[in-house]
Amino acid sequence: MGRSNPPLARAYASEAIEISQELGLTRLEARAQGNMGISYAVQGKLDSALIYMENALSLFTEISDLHSMARTNSSIGTIYAIQTQHAKAITYLLDTLPIFEELGDSVSLALTYFNIGQMYIDQGLFSEALERTLKSEEIYEAIGRRDKIPVTSAAIAQSLMEFDRDEEALVYIERGLEELENYVDLVSAMHLNNMAGRIYDRSEDDLIAKEFYTKALGYAKQLKSTRLAINIRYNLAGIEYQFENYSRTKVYLADLISTIEEENLAGFDRLKSNALGMLSKTEAKLGNNNAAFEYMEMAKALSDSLYEEENAKAIAELETIYETEKKENQIQLLEIESEAASLKFTIAVILGVSIIVVIIFVFWQYQRRKTEERRIELESVKRELEQYGVLLVEKNNFMSSVKENLEGIKGSVKSYEAKKELNVLVDSLHHNVNLVEAEEEMFQKIEQVNSGFFMELRQSCTDITKNDERLASLVQMDLRNKDIANILNINPRSVNQAKYRLKKKLNLPNETDLRKYLKSVGT
Numbered sequence: 278m279g280r281s282n283p284p285l286a287r288a289y290a291s292e293a294i295e296i297s298q299e300l301g302l303t304r305l306e307a308r309a310q311g312n313m314g315i316s317y318a319v320q321g322k323l324d325s326a327l328i329y330m331e332n333a334l335s336l337f338t339e340i341s342d343l344h345s346m347a348r349t350n351s352s353i354g355t356i357y358a359i360q361t362q363h364a365k366a367i368t369y370l371l372d373t374l375p376i377f378e379e380l381g382d383s384v385s386l387a388l389t390y391f392n393i394g395q396m397y398i399d400q401g402l403f404s405e406a407l408e409r410t411l412k413s414e415e416i417y418e419a420i421g422r423r424d425k426i427p428v429t430s431a432a433i434a435q436s437l438m439e440f441d442r443d444e445e446a447l448v449y450i451e452r453g454l455e456e457l458e459n460y461v462d463l464v465s466a467m468h469l470n471n472m473a474g475r476i477y478d479r480s481e482d483d484l485i486a487k488e489f490y491t492k493a494l495g496y497a498k499q500l501k502s503t504r505l506a507i508n509i510r511y512n513l514a515g516i517e518y519q520f521e522n523y524s525r526t527k528v529y530l531a532d533l534i535s536t537i538e539e540e541n542l543a544g545f546d547r548l549k550s551n552a553l554g555m556l557s558k559t560e561a562k563l564g565n566n567n568a569a570f571e572y573m574e575m576a577k578a579l580s581d582s583l584y585e586e587e588n589a590k591a592i593a594e595l596e597t598i599y600e601t602e603k604k605e606n607q608i609q610l611l612e613i614e615s616e617a618a619s620l621k622f623t624i625a626v627i628l629g630v631s632i633i634v635v636i637i638f639v640f641w642q643y644q645r646r647k648t649e650e651r652r653i654e655l656e657s658v659k660r661e662l663e664q665y666g667v668l669l670v671e672k673n674n675f676m677s678s679v680k681e682n683l684e685g686i687k688g689s690v691k692s693y694e695a696k697k698e699l700n701v702l703v704d705s706l707h708h709n710v711n712l713v714e715a716e717e718e719m720f721q722k723i724e725q726v727n728s729g730f731f732m733e734l735r736q737s738c739t740d741i742t743k744n745d746e747r748l749a750s751l752v753q754m755d756l757r758n759k760d761i762a763n764i765l766n767i768n769p770r771s772v773n774q775a776k777y778r779l780k781k782k783l784n785l786p787n788e789t790d791l792r793k794y795l796k797s798v799g800t
Contacts, residue, residue: 284314307336311349323356330356347376347385354392363396370396387416387425394432406434427453427465429509429723434472443476450476467496471509481514481759503540507533511548515557519759523559530556548577679718723750733798745782753795 290313297306314329330353334652336344354369370393377386394409414429430453435444453469474489490513497506514529530552537545557572730753731746738745744765751761762769780791 284316287313303340307333307340307342307345311337311345311352314352318352318356322359322438327353327356343376343380347373347382349379350376351389358396363400367393367396374493383416383420384422387413387420387422390416391429391432394436397433398435403436403439407433410436423456424460424462426456427460427462428470429453430456431465431468431472434469436465438472438476443479446472447476447480463496467493467500467502467505470496471505474509474512478512478516481757483519487513487516503536504542504545507536507542507545507548512550514552518555518559521562523562527556527557527751530559546579546583550576550583553579730795730798737798741782745779748779749795752776752792753794753798
């Protein structure tokens with residue numbers, strides 16, 4: 278009744294509370310308070326629900342009703358989790374653990390550990406999440422609940438991947454998938470296959486990654502998990518592109534772009550921009566240069582819009598922080614100035630110190646804002662490089678094609694049709710020149726945004742070449758080997774060789790990670 282008709286349930290619960298208080302029936306009152314809380318929670322009135330749940334918890338604690346204490350703690354924790362107050366939610370759930378242990382309720386104990394782990398994941402606290410989810414799986418194994426292994430293995434693998442412990446994550450993924458041969462759990466199957474795809478994608482084992490991504494997409498369609506399906510389609514499009522299956526690439530990209538637009542999904546503008554960039558490269562590969570140029574312009578327009586929006590937001594946040602703290606300092610100064618005349622000397626000293634603090638704070642805020650602006654600009658440049666890199670590789674092939682076609686119609690330039698065809702080729706050539714200009718513009722932008730990096734790099738290695746500098750900047754921006762290869766127009770294997778030579782030129786020990794070293798340069 279509490280869930281189907283909340284108002285009627287509250288009326289009964291209210292009456293039960295009054296009667297139980299008159300008769301001194303603590304257990305009955307506690308249950309009535311809890312039912313009242315549930316009726317409010319069902320209607321989304323969570324603050325009211327918390328009041329009655331807290332009353333119920335206090336009464337259950339008074340009579341030492343352990344089962345009801347644990348259940349009510351869990352309910353309160355769940356409400357705080359819905360309100361995204363994860364710290365409070367975890368506090369209440371942690372209180373239930375010793376109770377479940379005392380009661381010997383292993384199933385509830387394992388479930389609570391798992392729920393706490395999920396809340397830590399939501400907060401990005403993956404070390405704490407890993408500890409709790411491992412404990413949850415250990416308990417489920419001990420009591421023979423192997424049907425729970427897929428979901429716990431997925432959570433454990435997720436945390437391990439955040440620490441780049443992909444090999445360990447794969448062990449748990451394979452374990453979860455093996456258990457799914459005996460149980461039906463589509464959600465876990467979807468997440469396990471998607472995580473396996475991501476791991477193999479990161480190691481550039483595209484064939485195996487494609488297999489897992491395809492399975493994950495099938496489950497996502499069954500579950501109508503639109504958001505995950507969009508991300509999987511984008512990853513599959515990237516793999517099909519590497520395999521030169523450009524028709525399949527277009528299908529995946531067109532599907533995800535239309536889904537984002539038709540359902541007006543929030544939070545996918547960045548992915549849509551990247552998808553448009555990949556679609557531009559795909560059309561170029563297929564020889565559709567006009568379409569490639571149009572998609573490139575769309576991607577660039579969306580990317581620029583997002584950059585301006587993010588930049589404005591970051592600056593506004595910094596200015597808000599500065600203005601707030603500035604006002605607080607002004608208030609403090611006014612309070613000091615209102616003190617008695619006998620404290621004038623003290624006020625003068627405090628005022629002087631406050632001015633120095635404000636100056637230091639303003640300078641710090643300025644430096645912080647400049648650092649944040651530089652980071653946003655570098656991210657924007659990185660995205661442009663990823664979108665346009667492969668288009669640059671097509672330049673030489675395109676030029677050769679134009680030359681051959683011009684040679685073919687050279688003898689018939691007097692006819693109208695020949696002139697028309699020649700005009701089309703010249704127009705296509707114009708579009709291709711734009712790509713060359715875009716290439717130079719991108720590398721110029723890298724040097725402008727990251728001038729400190731290049732200055733320190735040149736100081737540490739006087740014989741560094743222009744190509745070395747470009748490679749170093751691309752590695753510093755976390756671009757993958759195949760993206761670097763496309764941008765520099767070299768073989769992917771040559772990227773590793775170039776990195777090795779750069780490392781030697783910089784006199785770095787073998788155990789030093791080149792990417793981490795370059796990230797520290799110029800900061």
